[in-house]
Amino acid sequence: MASANPVDDDDSVEFKRFELIVIAPHKLKYINPHFKKVNAKMYDYKCDIKLRVGNANFKAHREVLSQASDYFSAMFSHDMLEKEQDVIELLEMSPNGFSLILDYFYHGHVTLDPESIDDVLEAARFFQADWVVEVCCDYLICQLSIDNYQSVLQLADKYLLGDLRGDIFHFLGQNLIQLSEEEDFYVNFDLELLTKFLKEDVYVDAEEEFVLELVTKWVDAKKEERKDYLLPLLRLVRFPLMDIESLETIPSQLLKWPEIQDAVEEAKYYNNNIPAQSLCKGERFRSRGAMPSVVMFTFSSDVCAVTYQNIASGTRVSEELASSGLETEFDSSSIVKVGNFLYRTGGYDESVCSSVHVCRYNPRYRNWIQLADMNEPRVSHAICASEDRIFVIGGIDHTVGELGDEDTILSSVEVYDVRENHWKLLTNLPTGSYNQAAAFDDNCIYVSGGISADPFDSVPMTTVWRYNIDQMSWQSRRDMLYNRQGHSMTELDGKLYVFGGYTLVDGPGMHVFRDCYNCEVYDIESNQWTEICSIPETFSHVMRTVGLWDRTFFLFGNGVLHAYHVDEDRMAYGDYVGMAVQKIAVLDVAYPL
Structure with a gap:
């Protein structure tokens, strides 16, 4: 397509679509900064074509018109009758619209106001001037008001401005109550x-x-x-x-x-x-307008907040939550998603003992409600879910007594029936452990890594266990490639993806935990582990909860949200979130853009 807006395709240079001058409150001048300067001048003696538009006449240069529009380029080609004509008639077009777009063809700018926008859109669509259509859309969105939204919608339909319809609907959605009060x-x-x-x-x-x-x-x-x-x-x-x-x-x-x-x-x-x-x-x-968003929780004695990042647009919104009184439990609790709700289990209570409490987060009301308690208090435990059940595995029962703190490493496993709001015990782990990760697939629970109660196990473990719910039995599977604790494990398409956590490094006379930057994936059918793209080494500890959406994992560490694209085996660098985040998940959340 011929264009009056040729651009050097250089991704290293930020692309600025237009510059804007405000002439009056509703009169804006849009300038194309990438417009290729035209040597010819409007209405000079070298004009070689006359155009009759409605009841007005215009003179122009064939070469300028051909370079500016595919319409004229085809018209002046060798196989069109108009090639030899000195006068071209465009009787069905507004002279005002043609005059304004002719300014763009020669000078690379167009001036828009409420009286001219319809005419300019008509001419821009007719001559396939995409840049002019784009700035007309911007103008309509900028000028959108309670008085003109219906006329703007009519223009969007008339000139097939599909993207604009969404902006109009968003305007209606955010102003509906105020609009309804009008006579x-x-x-x-x-x-x-x-x-x-x-x-x-x-x-x-x-x-x-x-x-x-x-x-x-x-x-x-x-x-x-x-x-x-x-x-x-x-x-x-x-x-x-x-x-x-x-x-x-x-x-x-x-x-x-x-x-x-x-x-x-x-x-x-x-x-x-x-x-x-x-x-x-x-x-x-679903709440109207709910969009997939990475939800990032920040809880402390002073702050009770959540940040939502829209996956499609990257828009980020933060808000404070009403205190639930259970914030002290949050840091060492475990979370899992069922449907479009988030479930939180265990953690520390106000006396710094392990808790049995279970809460559920509703992204529509932005609140936590308390559900049935677990059978055993636990922190640092693994959690996973099927469509209607939640499983908690192992962890630590931390108590504070007269003789001081005591930690009991748990081997117990519990299942929560979401429909019945009830917990029951399952078969114990072969060996108690904590800071492990868990995932669910095909009526089986998989548990990997963590720190074992058995002193002969490695610290942390590479061990993987599978629990068959129908057979009520545990079986060992192939060990992970790396020993780790505090990591995440998530099922996708019959594979288990493992990110982050801590691994043990031998130092001079001591053992030191460090961030594990290596990532791996387990193929359930073949019982094989494969190493995948590693986490950047500037990325500190990846928490055991990650968000998954459309074959993309969202990971948080060192104040930055990153994304791992499964099909490309690629880690995409994200933006600095600017706050401490303790848990993340992907939920459909409704909020104004």
């Missing part, structure tokens, strides 16, 4: 816009109760005309996101359809059976 909002709000907005997975800065109210008030505004749209719109309401009190007070006229009545009953069950909420899947259970 005649419900009367004038377009059905197609309302339907598409509710179907899109857009963050809405309002509770789902307001979405239901939005639907009913919109129908009531023109009841006779809109009553047939009520059921299709009710199907787009996510009833499980409403609280139980709101569900109980839904008007009976909305429940006359069996499918809506069933949806409300399902929502009531979801709200009443809190422990089993993580087993419910589907869009109706």
